[in-house]
Amino acid sequence: MNYLFSITFLVYFLSLSFPSNSERCNPQDKKVLLKIKQDLNNPYHLASWNPDTDCCDWYVVDCDPKTNRINALTVFQANISGQIPAAVGDLPYLENLVFRHITNITGQIPSAIGKLSRLTLVRISYTNITGPVPSFFSKLKALTYLDLSFNQLSGSIPPSLSLLPNLQALHLDRNRLTGMIPESFGAFAGSSPPDLYLSHNQLTGSVPKSLGNMNFTRIDLSRNQLxxxxxFLFGKTKALENADFSRNLFEFDITKLEFPESLIALDWNHNKLQGNVPVALTTLGNLQQFNVSYNRLCGQIPVGGNLQSFTYAEYFHNRCLCGAPLPAC
Structure with a gap:
């Protein structure tokens, strides 16, 4: 018994005399994170960022279990003021970068982010950042998801964003973007085009016909001046599931359009569409949302499919449209 006690005491004594360094966090990453905290004026949201503790255990960051390098910085709904620190660009293993629902974040997106070649997800949204959409994003070839929605970004859309080979979703909606949709968006570098969200901007001009070469699954161009x-965005062989073109100035005859069986939602309200509601829509068993109100359509609404399941509000304010759910012709 005395022998076991002696061994236990010796181990305890040695642990005090020679403390083990069990901290996982890379020292350089820790230094950068503390600089980011300082640049953000030491907000309470980052109170766990204590230099005496392991930064892999800090709030809103993640460490890669293999390399112990910081690979995610996710700042969400924080009471933080200031600009996105340029020091973010000094976290070379960063894969996910999020600043979201932080209305007191201002200034421009720092160019230092362009150094982060491992980034797969960037979500800077619901802030008050200004300035242009940076073209440097086109150099981050690992990007699969780019969300810059609900900000105050202005200027034109960089055509070079089409060069991203792995992009699956592009959110530029709810900004102040102007100019035309880039012609290059008809030639995205990936095997399939990204889900494209450009709504609630001030985009003008015609949609480039090159976009007809792409097989979009989800596309939202609503609330612009297009x-x-x-x-050319429609056809039986397309993969389209959700499409919103509402509140623009589109003007063409939709009578003979054809649609893929995959179509779930189609919104055309508040445009200048002409002709009749397409008979081809009666063959779509998956159509759950449909709106052609406030256009210049005429004739009887075709009977069949889900067209009669929609309400009066989805069809009213057309030139001479009639038939259920509108009054009889």
Whole structure:
């Protein structure tokens, strides 16, 4: 018994005399994170960022279990003021970068982010950042998800974003973007085009016909000042599931359009569409949302499919449209 006690005491004594360094966090990453905290004026949201503790255990950051390098910085709904620190660009193993629902974040997106070649997800949204959409994002070839929505970004959309080979979703909606949709968006570098969200901006001109070469699954161009014919975005062989073109100036005859069986939602309200509601819509068993109100359509609404399941509100304010759910012709 005395022998076991002696061994236990010796181990305890040695542990005090020679403390083990069990901290996982890379020292350089820790230094950068503390600089980020300082640049953000030491907010309470980052109170766990204590230099005496392991930064892999800090709030809103993650460490890669293999390399112990910081690979995610996710700041969400924080009471933080200031600009996104340029020091973020000194976390070379960062894969996920999020600043979201932080209305007191201002300034421009720092160019230092362009150094982060491992980034797969960037979500800077619901802030008050200003300035242009940076073209440097096109150099981050690992990006699969780019969300810059609900900000105050202005200027034109960089055509080079189409060069991203792995992009699956592009959110530029709810900003103040101007100019035309880039012609290059008809030639995305990946095997399939990203889900494209450009709504609630000030985009003008015609949609480039090159976009007809892409097999979009989800596309939202609503609430802009776009005009002309977009019939080339439709067809039986397309993969389209959700499409919103509402509140623009589109003007073309939709009578003979055809649609993929995959179509779930189609919104055309508040445009200048002409002709009749397409008979081809009666064959779509998956159509759950449909709106052609406030256009210039005429004739009887075709009977069949889900077209009669929609309400009066989805069809009203057309030139001479009639038939259920509108009054009889």
């Amino acid at each position: 005009q002309g014919d977009i019939s």
